[in-house]
Amino acid sequence: MKVxxxxxxxxxxxxxxxxxxxARSSNPGLNLVRIDLLGDALRFAGxxxxxxxxxxxxxxxxxxGALALPAQVFAQVVRALPGDVVDLAVEDGANELSISSxxxxxxLQLVDPDAAQAPEFPDAFEGRLSARGLARALxxxxxxxxxxxxxxxxxxxxxEASDQGTRAVATDGFRLAYFDLDEASGLDGSWIVPAKSADxxxxxxxxxxxxxxxxxxxxxxxxxxxRVNVSLMDGSFPDYRRVIPSNFPITIxxxxxxxxxxxQRVAVMADKTANxxxxxxxxxxxxxxxxxxxxxxxxxxVEVQQEGSxxxxxxAYNAKYLTDALQPLSGALRMRFSGxxxxxxxxDPEMPAYLAMVVPLRTG
Numbered sequence: 001m002k003v004x005x006x007x008x009x010x011x012x013x014x015x016x017x018x019x020x021x022x023a024r025s026s027n028p029g030l031n032l033v034r035i036d037l038l039g040d041a042l043r044f045a046g047x048x049x050x051x052x053x054x055x056x057x058x059x060x061x062x063x064x065g066a067l068a069l070p071a072q073v074f075a076q077v078v079r080a081l082p083g084d085v086v087d088l089a090v091e092d093g094a095n096e097l098s099i100s101s102x103x104x105x106x107x108l109q110l111v112d113p114d115a116a117q118a119p120e121f122p123d124a125f126e127g128r129l130s131a132r133g134l135a136r137a138l139x140x141x142x143x144x145x146x147x148x149x150x151x152x153x154x155x156x157x158x159x160e161a162s163d164q165g166t167r168a169v170a171t172d173g174f175r176l177a178y179f180d181l182d183e184a185s186g187l188d189g190s191w192i193v194p195a196k197s198a199d200x201x202x203x204x205x206x207x208x209x210x211x212x213x214x215x216x217x218x219x220x221x222x223x224x225x226x227r228v229n230v231s232l233m234d235g236s237f238p239d240y241r242r243v244i245p246s247n248f249p250i251t252i253x254x255x256x257x258x259x260x261x262x263x264q265r266v267a268v269m270a271d272k273t274a275n276x277x278x279x280x281x282x283x284x285x286x287x288x289x290x291x292x293x294x295x296x297x298x299x300x301x302v303e304v305q306q307e308g309s310x311x312x313x314x315x316a317y318n319a320k321y322l323t324d325a326l327q328p329l330s331g332a333l334r335m336r337f338s339g340x341x342x343x344x345x346x347x348d349p350e351m352p353a354y355l356a357m358v359v360p361l362r363t364g
Contacts, residue, residue, distance in 0.1 A: 001063030003042065003088040007081050007101055010042075013057040016204060016226070017046035018075040020053050033071035034116035037064050045119055046071055051197050052119035052229035053204070063090075066113040069097060077106060121227045122220050125211035127185035129166060131223055135205040137168040137179040138198045140328040140354055145195035146172035153235035156192035159219075161185045170195065171240055175321050176343075176357040178240075179328070185212055191219055192233040204228060244357060245338035245345070249310035252282055254302060256333035256348070259287075260326040262300045266291045267319035269298040275361055278319045282337075283312035291319070308337075315340050316361040325356035 017033045025031055036043040039061055045054040067090065078086070083102030090097055096107040138157060146154035151172065160167040166185050169178040191214060193201070204226050213220040214232075221228040263278060270276045271293035279290045285306045290299040315337065325346050326333070336345040340363075346356040 001037065001061075001065065001067075001088075001090040003037070003059050003061050003063075004085060005042070005057065005059035007078065007084055007086045009057045009059075010086055011075075011078050011081075013042070013044050013055045014071070014075050014078055016053050016055045016200075017044045018071050019203070020048050020051050020200060021046040021071040022048055023072050029115045029117050031070050031072070032068045032111055032116040033074060034113055034118060035067045035069075037061050037066070039064070045116070047117045047119050047229075049117075050194065050231045051200060052121075052227075053200070054119055054121070054227040055204075056225045067097060068111045068113040068116040069108050070111070074108060077108065080104075119227075119229055121222070121229060122213045122215065125213040125220070125222055127161070127187040127212035127214075128209055129181065129183050129185050129212065131205040131208050131210040133181050133183055134166070134210055135202045137166065137181050138193075139202040140179040141168050141170040141177040142195055142198050142202070143324040143327070144170040144172060144175045144177040144356070145198075147195075153192065153233060153237055156194050156233045156237070157198045158190055158192050158237045160190045161187040163188070169237075169240060171238065171357075174318075174359045175325065176240055176243070177325065177328075178355055180353045182353070187212060187214065189214065190237070192235070192237055193219060193230050194233055197230045201228060201230070243343065244355075245336075245343050248308060248336040248338050248345075250282060250306065250308040250313050250337045252287060252304040252306050252335050252337075253349070254287065254304040254333055254335075256326055256329035256331060258302060259333060260323055260329075262289055262302055263319060263323050263326070266298045266300050267323070269293050269296050270319050276319045277316050277361055278322065279314065279316045279363075281312070281314045282306060313337050313340060315344070316363050317344075317358055318361060321358050325358050328354050328356075 034045045041056050042059045043056045081101035082104050086101040095110050099106050154172050157170045163184050166181040211222040219230045266289045270291040281288045287304045288301045332348050334349045343357045343359050
């Protein structure tokens with residue numbers, strides 16, 4: 001068997017599998033990447049049992065069959081290759097993969113390919129969305145998912161599909177975000193994807209269309225060169241619509257990038273042991289942001305358009321929660337305050353697809 005392909009193509013394809021394959025596991029088969037020779041391409045596959053990834057890359061292939069070897073080691077070798085082209089070879093009867101690129105050459109011990117977990121994917125994919133659209137929806141809200149083990153279902157991203165469109169939503173109880181795609185996938189229902197799996201989906205999807213199938217407790221995706229299985233989470237996602245406020249004594253409008261820059265500068269002085277607190281005070285068309293910690297105090301003011309029944313309001317937020325909510329926004333930003341301790345909403349009035357909700361810190 002002999003294979004030649006660009007080093008960058010090999011590294012990119014292998015990275016998709018390497019990221020999900022565990023470095024150590026009680027099941028040695030999970031540490032492996034399986035490589036199938038397809039005549040004009042190589043197919044790489046791996047799994048961690050919660051997420052299966054299979055990706056294909058064009059190559060000059062002479063021979064057929066399948067190989068397996070430790071994914072982490074192989075990926076480290078490939079990333080270190082000095083040449084633009086890499087040659088892979090296995091001599092008849094040998095149990096080593098020869099790797100050469102530029103002036104460098106090495107050999108890696110092969111493993112029986114049957115020892116590698118071979119993912120199975122559905123034959124039929126009933127749903128379709130733009131790949132970039134789904135990636136944007138998941139990537140815009142994933143930050144709001146919980147990270148603590150005890151928060152269970154909050155550690156997932158919910159996907160809602162109907163003939164009206166597709167929504168991704170995440171919440172950890174202190175913040176919430178949703179993103180609406182004005183695309184109907186052809187599917188109807190809702191599913192909860194682990195947030196870590198959502199991260200990988202975002203990395204894998206690019207241009208073109210992604211086909212979608214749901215069944216047997218998993219969500220499956222397919223593009224021209226990637227297939228993914230994601231194990232879905234069991235449980236009931238909270239009725240997040242009930243906690244989104246509808247009455248706002250003060251609304252301000254300003255530039256999202258400007259507020260993000262100001263908040264990040266001021267937050268340098270925030271006390272990291274006190275919820276990374278930044279204080280906001282709005283009055284007479286001016287928003288002042290202040291932070292104080294062990295190393296000093298910082299503040300900055302920015303002019304805003306102010307509307308509402310109240311003349312002023314003081315609030316405090318976790319600075320990271322605030323800046324995370326601002327990341328998907330660029331251009332006009334509308335902040336609606338329902339009260340000093342009740343949820344605030346952030347969105348772009350000209351782009352209603354994205355909405356973020358942040359609960360202020362209690363300061364009493």
